[in-house]
Amino acid sequence: MRRTAAALCAAALLATGACAADDPESIVDKEVLRIGVPDDYPLLGAPDENGDLVGFEIDVAEHLAAELGAEPMWVPVANEDREAFLQAGKVDMVVAAYSITADRKQEIDFAGPYVLESFNVMVREDDDSIATLGDLEGKTVCDSRYSNVVLRIEGEHGVQVDTYEVRSFADCLDVLAEGGIDAIATDEFVLAGLKFSRSDLRLKILDIRFSNERIGIGLRSGDTAGCEALNRAITEMYTDGTMARTLQEWFASEGLDVADPPIPQFEGCE
């Protein structure tokens, strides 16, 4: 069967001069890429005044799609739907503050990481009771379903917290401000966006960087050619300064030090 396919593929090569060496479903062969992006994380992916999605993830995804020669089509995706959407073929790739973890890699593949960042903690401006990760012990922390942050806090660092479960971290903002919970812990980029979107709430971001998150591009399992093409595009974004510019544009004004971003070590495409 594989040999037949190879022979047919070779015949196609002769006839058209184009031939996909891999699975025909590879993202490198698509003219339109359905990209799963956040639509409720300001600075990362959220509607502007015209209703168009804008943000860091949108810019990155747009650039990568262009590098692959495809037209991007945005599909808003919540944290909990990321693996499922990829596996069901509802999206071709996910660019949505998606941390690469060994467990997730059993379900899907990751290109990248395209950026490195840390988990951090946001609390009320007048709350001085939390200075280290250990201070979260017994406190109530916002937990978005299928985020890996509580796993890190409890599983890796042995700090036991109560969780307040929501679909999106944005749903925790008012609850945090009103004292219903004590903290939101997640990617520092997401925190910066949340704080930026609700400056009226008087929240502050601490300096407890307790993890090293590798943010990658979720892909359907087995698309090696697609994964490699994305890695090449990411390398290019670092070499030509696109990544540094994009990070600066969205996060520099929020006080994040993103002027000279470190180069991510790729996971590799299996």
Added chain:
Amino acid sequence: MNAAPDEAALGRLGLARGAAGARSLWVRAAVAVAALAAMFASLAVAVTAARGALDVIGHESGRQVVATVDLYVALSDADTKVATVLLLGADAPVETEAALREYAALRGDIAKSLLEAHRLAGAAQTQRDTIESIMGYYGQYEQLAAEALLLADLADYPAGQVPEDVLAAYRAAADLMQGWILPQAYNLTLENGTIVRESHDGAQSAIGFGLAAVAATGAAALAALAWLQLHLARAFRRLLNPSLLVTTAVAALYLFTGLVVLGAERDALDEAKTDGFDTTMSLKRAEAISTSLHADQVRYLLDPARVDVYEQTFLDKAQQLLYIDGAGNLADYRTGLGGGADQGLIAAGLDRGAAGDAALASYASLIDADAAMRADAAATPAERLRAVTDALAEYEGDLAALVEARLDTFDDAIGDGEDAIADFAFLLPAAMVSLIVLTFSGLAPRLREFR
């Protein structure tokens, strides 16, 4: 008898004598020779693609994978030696001396590896740029590391109590190593893996196409030769033309040989890629990740402010080497490892031999030693470090043995592939010329009859 209707009838049969007869003989011969030429051209294209892929896998990008991982390992080890010296301070002069000596030796290895990687990059400009970028950053690293070592020498502190200015100087160096130098080296390894895959896939397509094309053109050539034979039999009432018969038999033999060689080449390429390259690549990547795993251990002891992060990155790397389902912390990981693991970079490179078992066992011992190191806060840093370095040395030795064995398989597979097509460069033109000569030597006496 009227000659004209006879000539007309013969003409319809394609048996015209004179100029028309000679032309029809020429046309048939030309068709046969064209089909033969097409068969040999298809073979040549497929064989050239296979040879190109073997070059890329065996001698260019395949070698670059090995060279860039060796570079990565030397760089990461050098950083670990610096961290070790800083950690031990003034308390363990013997270990400190040893670490400094190794650091000096590693700087030599790094220079050598950089040159080798640059040489193997050949004309590939992006790869050369990357290697030059690593060279530039490494120059800065050496300065920062020297600064940290000098500050440490002046401060003369007890082991484990590293002054803040020494730590700050080291962090600058370590950040450069982890954030700019090592990732570029590792990504270069992966990029060469991509080049190998693309080259392999391209050659397999070309061979698949070659097989179909050789079969089709070969069948056409045999049919054309038979057609020529039939024509001669009818026109000249000779049952068989011996010379053409030999041509046909030899063409059939070449067709058969060509198909067999291409089939064998396809298998040899597959073996070189899958059993040779892919497993070597996994194990070489495992070597790279393993050295940076140890770097995280030393930094864990060195820099209390970043303990959480270094413990997490250690776990992430361990999960890359051997994956344990759902292991959210090091204790779970260690427990899970007892149950065996069959996924991850090490697992991908294992065969069922004793070398594989040894590597798995020494890896498990390293994880045990790591747990002991983390738990034993009362011991001196030198003691804690010694517990893991012994286990690490054994594990790295076993891993290196596994890599060696895989590299041999890899070289053998490349050699087999090259042997299968070694004579083709000479054989193909020779076969082509000999078949054309045979064809026309069979026709020459008949063509003379037209004069």
